[in-house]
Amino acid sequence: MAEYLPILLFLAVALLLSVAFVFLPIGVSRLTGAHKPTVAKLSEYECGFPAFEDSRSQFDVRFYLVAILFIIFDLEAAFLFPWAVTVLDLGWEAWGAMMVFLTILTVGFVYEWKMGALDWE
Known part of the structure; x- marks a missing residue:
């Protein structure tokens, strides 16, 4: 059991530091008065105007396909x-392995192209 003591000590210190870095700034901001929500603080800040639709609306699956590509x-x-x-x-074996890898990727790309994953309406 004594050989696990350094690992447990490391985990305890990591947990203590992570909790301190997360909760200490929250507590300090509440104590110092920095946490005072106003209309300006709660407004949209990314684009500057209110969103047109619900933020939880579904995206078109093509966005995910492009991300996967x-x-x-x-x-x-x-x-x-x-x-x-x-x-x-590395020699010819490495060249052959890379050609197999590139062939698989090319077949996947052609399949995506033929299935219409890159077509936009």
Whole structure:
């Protein structure tokens, strides 16, 4: 049980610090009077005017599809750059593996394109 003491001590300190960083500023602002909501403080601040619709309205699924496509191609770039730097040292197996990876991504992109994920009305 003694070998777990440093881990438990680390977790206790982390919990204490996280609670302090979250709740201490809230408590200090309430004690110093910084928490006084007014009409100006509660108004919209992101765009400057009230929203036209309910903020909980559903988005079109195409927004999510475009986000997924962005993540896929971002992932492709994250794998492609290190591979391009070391491809000569890795040999033909690494080249073949990357071609399989790029083929799978290309097939996925063509599928998304044919299904109309990139068409906007």
